Amino acid sequence: MELINIKVIYFAVLRDLAKKKEELLSVDSGTTPQSLYDMLQEKYSFPDQNTYKVAINDNFTEWNEPLDQQDIIVFMPPVTGG
Amino acid sequence: MELINIKVIYFAVLRDLAKKKEELLSVDSGTTPQSLYDMLQEKYSFPDQNTYKVAINDNFTEWNEPLDQQDIIVFMPPVTGG
Amino acid sequence: MNHFIISEDEINIVEFNKQFKNPNAGAISSFQGIVRNNNLGKDVLRLEYQSYDRLAEKEGGNIINEALETFDIKSAYCTHRTGTLEIGDIAVVVIVLAGHRDDSFKACRYIIDEVKLRVPIWKKEIYQNGDSGWLKGAG
Amino acid sequence: MNHFIISEDEINIVEFNKQFKNPNAGAISSFQGIVRNNNLGKDVLRLEYQSYDRLAEKEGGNIINEALETFDIKSAYCTHRTGTLEIGDIAVVVIVLAGHRDDSFKACRYIIDEVKLRVPIWKKEIYQNGDSGWLKGAG
Numbered sequence: 001m002e003l004i005n006i007k008v009i010y011f012a013v014l015r016d017l018a019k020k021k022e023e024l025l026s027v028d029s030g031t032t033p034q035s036l037y038d039m040l041q042e043k044y045s046f047p048d049q050n051t052y053k054v055a056i057n058d059n060f061t062e063w064n065e066p067l068d069q070q071d072i073i074v075f076m077p078p079v080t081g082g
Numbered sequence: 083m084e085l086i087n088i089k090v091i092y093f094a095v096l097r098d099l100a101k102k103k104e105e106l107l108s109v110d111s112g113t114t115p116q117s118l119y120d121m122l123q124e125k126y127s128f129p130d131q132n133t134y135k136v137a138i139n140d141n142f143t144e145w146n147e148p149l150d151q152q153d154i155i156v157f158m159p160p161v162t163g164g
Numbered sequence: 165m166n167h168f169i170i171s172e173d174e175i176n177i178v179e180f181n182k183q184f185k186n187p188n189a190g191a192i193s194s195f196q197g198i199v200r201n202n203n204l205g206k207d208v209l210r211l212e213y214q215s216y217d218r219l220a221e222k223e224g225g226n227i228i229n230e231a232l233e234t235f236d237i238k239s240a241y242c243t244h245r246t247g248t249l250e251i252g253d254i255a256v257v258v259i260v261l262a263g264h265r266d267d268s269f270k271a272c273r274y275i276i277d278e279v280k281l282r283v284p285i286w287k288k289e290i291y292q293n294g295d296s297g298w299l300k301g302a303g
Numbered sequence: 304m305n306h307f308i309i310s311e312d313e314i315n316i317v318e319f320n321k322q323f324k325n326p327n328a329g330a331i332s333s334f335q336g337i338v339r340n341n342n343l344g345k346d347v348l349r350l351e352y353q354s355y356d357r358l359a360e361k362e363g364g365n366i367i368n369e370a371l372e373t374f375d376i377k378s379a380y381c382t383h384r385t386g387t388l389e390i391g392d393i394a395v396v397v398i399v400l401a402g403h404r405d406d407s408f409k410a411c412r413y414i415i416d417e418v419k420l421r422v423p424i425w426k427k428e429i430y431q432n433g434d435s436g437w438l439k440g441a442g
Contacts, residue, residue: 009355011353011354011355011425012353012425012427012437015353051440053423055355055358055423058357058358058361059358074358074423076355076423077437078439079420079422079424079425079440080437080438080439081352081354081383081394081395081419081422081424082265082383082394082415082418082419091216093214093215093216094214094286094298095286095298097214135284137216137284140218140222141219158216159286159298159301160300160301161282161284161285161286161301162280162287162298162301163213163244163255163256163279163283163284163286163287164197164279164280164285187339187340187391188340189339190336190339191336192335193332193333193334195330195331195333195407196331196333197329197330198328198330198331199329200327200402201327252324252326263339265336265412265415268334269334269412272332272408273404273408276404
């Protein structure tokens with residue numbers, strides 16, 4: 001299977017658990033935000049993402065959207081600004 | 083009939099029509115804000131007071147409240163602050 | 165300190181804000197009423213406000229106290245100008261400090277609404293064309 | 304000019320106010336979210352805000368535009384801090400200029416409510432006792 005290069009940026013509790021702001025990953029070309037999160041959840045003990053949102057390249061997107069080469073992915077816990 | 087000395091203070095359109103800020107008057111002891119206004123309306127061509135309020139000695143009061151010696155009366159058109 | 169003030173002096177919103185600090189307050193709602201250059205289709209040059217000062221401060225203080233009793237807020241303040249005001253001048257300012265935003269908004273709105281209904285202050289508009297007149301009010 | 308800004312710099316409410324003058328605006332509603340010394344029964348020492356800046360400014364801009372379309376207002380602005388904030392610091396400020404007060408209040412409330420729901424910013428509380436934690440949010 002073909003591999004694609006992506007970047008994941010971490011914020012808030014995910015940054016604390018991953019102990020990094022971002023990382024470059026090579027993943028299978030069929031990877032979605034959902035399957036990526038499942039993999040990272042196992043790696044870093046991330047919380048369940050039921051209430052999370054996800055963005056690809058600075059746009060909110062769906063969890064089953066296939067990732068492309070060079071995509072930047074951000075997983076977002078419920079926001080708490082203000 | 084006994085006379086009492088009162089002061090009337092004018093604001094807004096009433097001040098413009100009376101051409102004074104205030105005046106001292108001697109009126110019959112049975113005078114009420116209503117009868118006082120009627121008299122002043124004739125003297126200065128004041129508007130009808132249907133929507134006006136009245137205060138005696140810095141307290142809102144009724145139009146049929148009898149006036150006392152030294153009372154200070156203020157007639158108030160609908161307010162337009164803000 | 166009276167929390168409702170009638171003043172002939174220009175309202176300095178910066179200084180006004182500085183006075184009100186409270187480490188328990190997470191929300192500050194404020195409202196400023198500004199002299200506009202138009203009203204009801206007429207070009208306004210400036211305004212003149214007259215106030216029955218003593219009753220205005222008493223009734224304004226009642227309104228502040230009602231807000232403190234009705235809403236979960238820490239404190240509330242209102243200042244209203246009198247005299248001659250130019251376009252862009254602040255005619256009235258309300259500031260409310262609360263723990264949370266919902267009550268800060270509601271109390272701020274309550275205060276300005278009641279001030280405009282109940283506090284004996286009157287506004288004369290002086291128009292570009294030389295005319296002028298006392299506004300009629302809602303009554 | 305983007306009307307929703309994420310900034311690491313201290314929000315100067317005075318300078319922020321000065322930027323917004325409009326001779327048609329008779330009403331200015333504003334809201335400030337302030338760092339409180341307590342939350343949910345815990346003594347707060349300071350806060351740390353993180354923001355996904357690019358999406359935050361985009362989504363914040365959407366909210367401002369929605370307010371401009373929905374309410375009869377002249378303009379609206381919002382700035383949100385990131386980084387370390389101390390008690391009493393302004394975390395977020397919203398300012399809305401309108402012809403009349405009703406829409407200024409409604410738009411101001413709309414903007415702060417939507418910002419708190421939708422803009423990707425996260426808050427960590429550092430407590431007096433040394434503990435700290437990211438808030439859980441409404442989700």
